[in-house]
Amino acid sequence: MDLRILEKNENSMRFVVTGISTPLANTLRRIILAEVPCMAIDDVIMIENSSVLHDEILALRLGLIPLKTDLDGYNLPEECTCNSELGCNLCRVVLTLDVEAVDETRTVYSEDLVSEDPNIVPVSSKIPIVKLAPGQKVRLEAYAKLGRGVAHAKWQPVSACAYRYVPTVEIDKDVCDNCGDCVDVCPVGVLEKTEDGVKVVNEFECTLCEDCVDACKKNPAAIKVSGNREAFVFYIESTGALPVERIITEALEIYKSKFKEFANQIAVIRNGSEKTD
């Protein structure tokens, strides 16, 4: 297996993995989406709410605010020894909101949430929660916990996680008449018309849509696109809850532990059948 990073910034990464199968690439994608934990608000104790939003809608909006996550500092609620519905300080963080619009209308933003842990705060300060008219108030306590995307999308640490085959675009120079139709139709500028014929200039960006093949009037088409089934371009975009590298390493750890558990189960079944034999 070989890994090459194409681009990376604070919240996203694009990389190529070669030498793995499609099921393995898809397993990695699904673990990232459904199994890598992050923090989200899960319980809300409403003390006062005179805004236009019902308590449930307000709680739903709070749950969807991505929170910076300290994966090493907290337990998953189901793995914590407290067995408490609202959790303990090892498995939950309390954020409070106490806002009133006095003389004029004001918008309540994520920055108005006050967290007891400075490491667990909204990833952005300007996420609007509700608008208050003069005299309206919201006072509440929100309990954030670690959770997994398989239970609710609010616990997905990524806003995008996708892969595609590494593309190959080939032009048959003996058949191509340099009409340029494929160049015009390509939505991502993979092809360029030159005096020497059509050239592939940006192969990596090809999405394998095959519009160029459909546009070619030759029969069979003078242009051919194909995907390498053992090389994948991954794009992962974090919500800001966790750095992208941590999301990937966590997903690989989860994969390893699932695989180990599977192997253990097989061993148990085999030993059991040996005994009954």
Ligand code: SF4
């Ligand atoms: S398959 Fe689509 S993206 Fe790729 S070269 Fe052809 S038109 Fe462009």
Ligand code: SF4
């Ligand atoms: S559409 Fe076909 S014939 Fe025309 S330039 Fe492209 S590959 Fe060549």
Ligand SMILES: [Zn+2]
């Ligand atoms: Zn606990």
